[in-house]
Amino acid sequence: MKKLFLNFVLFCTSVSFSQTTLLPEYNDFISGILQHNPLAKRANNEKKYAELQLRSSRGNYDPIVSGNYDQKQFNGLNYFTTLSSEIKQPIFTNQYLKFGYDYGIGPFINPDLYTTPQGLPYLGLEVGVLQGLVIDKRRADVLKSKAYLNYYSAEQQIQLNNLLFESSQLYFEWLFSAKQISLNNYFMTAARKRLEGIEQLAIVGERAIVDTIEAAIFYQTRLLDLQTALMDNQKSSNDLSSYIWQNGNPSLLNNNYKAIDSLETYYNKAKVALAENLNLANAQNPILSKYNALQNVLNVDVRLKREMIKPILNVKYNFLSNSTSAINPVFTNNNYKWGLNMSFPLFLRNSTNDYKMANVISQNNSLELTNKTNELNFKINALQQNISILAQQLLNSERSVNYSKILLEAEKLKFDNGESSLFMLNTRENKLLETELKLAEYKLKFIKTTLNIIYLNGNLNYKL
DSSP states (O other): HHHHHHHHHHHHHHHHSOOOOEOOHHHHHHHHHHOHHHHHHHHHHHHHHHHHHHHHHHHGGSSEEEEEEEEEEEEEEEEEEEEEEEEEEEEEEEEEEEEEEEEEEOOOOOOOGOHHHHHEEEEEEEEEESTTOOHHHHHHHHHHHHHHHHHHHHHHHHHHHHHHHHHHHHHHHHHHHHHEEEEEHHHHHHHHHHHHHHHHHHHHSSHHHHHHHHHHHHHHHHHHHHHHHHHHHHHHHHHHTHHHHHHHEOOOOTTTTSSSSSSSHHHHHHHHHHHHHHHOOGGGGHHHHHHHHHHHHHHHHHHHHHHHTTTTTEEEEEEEEOOSSSSSSOOEEEEEEEEEEEOOOOSOOOHHHHHHHHHHHHHHHHHHHHHHHHHHHHHHHHHHHHHHHHHHHHHHHHHHHHHHHHHHHHHHHHTTTTTSSSHHHHHHHHHHHHHHHHHHHHHHHHHOOOOOHHHHHOOOOOOO
16 A cells, blocks of 8 residues: 555656646746736836936926916996017026017006007017026926936836846746756656665565665655755746746746756856956946936025025016007117016025935935945855865865765665675765755856856846
């Protein structure tokens, strides 16, 4: 009955390996993430938002058309009719070029509003000669939007960098779990064949019955290890499935997916990628680009707040037409209208403190940038130091695997000649499996370290 149960479990395990579907190789996996994952599409919208914001701020320089019409009728008499229309074009900061037309007639019209029946065209200029001469809110919005374009581009890269880093780690964790399955399946198969051989020898009396029990226990241990590896692979598959999308829907993975390339293949590719990325400066990291872009925004805000401390003094000058034709106006220096307006708060508490607060915010961002730069430098240096130690661990682990293989082959030969015990053979196999798993673990760690360096460089060059 127990043997029947074991055969059933073995059959289920073999079925799980027979129904396989290829998982995309890593570079195709990365391309699929960038094209189909909703988080990648969301990240791309960050730059679109910045471009729309820049267009909106430039819209503040669009011409402004305004008009006003008034008429009064009382007891059958037209008291007055007035019309004023104007096109106002912002030029640079607080300066406007104006072209307008005034019309006013009627027996009771305000004399200031009276014009000839042809109306009164005018061409004018309005200038803020103190506050707003250097920079105003309209100009500041454009400058901020240009800086925000870099800010949101950096934010887009940050989101894509996080997405590719997390999905890449899960991909190679899944590949490591597949390697665990492969190793455990190989040693489980070897244990099963040994159990069958010892059972045949025990039948003819060449092996003790106790050897079959020990071989059966060892086979069950291998089977349990394989089932644990299958469960780990299922968990890795579930974690990875949330990153793979096709046609707007997630593509669910399961534990019978098979990778095109092995962990060893990507380990060799990672060594090449590591050499390329170790020499790069982390100035490309989008986190630093984001802080720099924000610093430019804050610098514009400081300039604007400093400008707001100045008094308001606006000068207006209009050239008036004395022509009888409203279609072909004639402007001269003898006909004009001008004026000015001025305002100035006595204590300046609002504008000066706004300026000081803007300065504090700008300084804080600069300090955060310095701290973040140092933090990234420390992380890069730590990873570079870890790489040399990890390289030594890999060499030592490869030696251990080779030594374990030699000892296992020698133990097999001794066992076949009756000079060794099943216990010693199983011990040698355990050691080889242990060293193989440890080597695969170090290779995964090396790949992850390479990915971490790519992540800190922030160049999105994740393809291996």
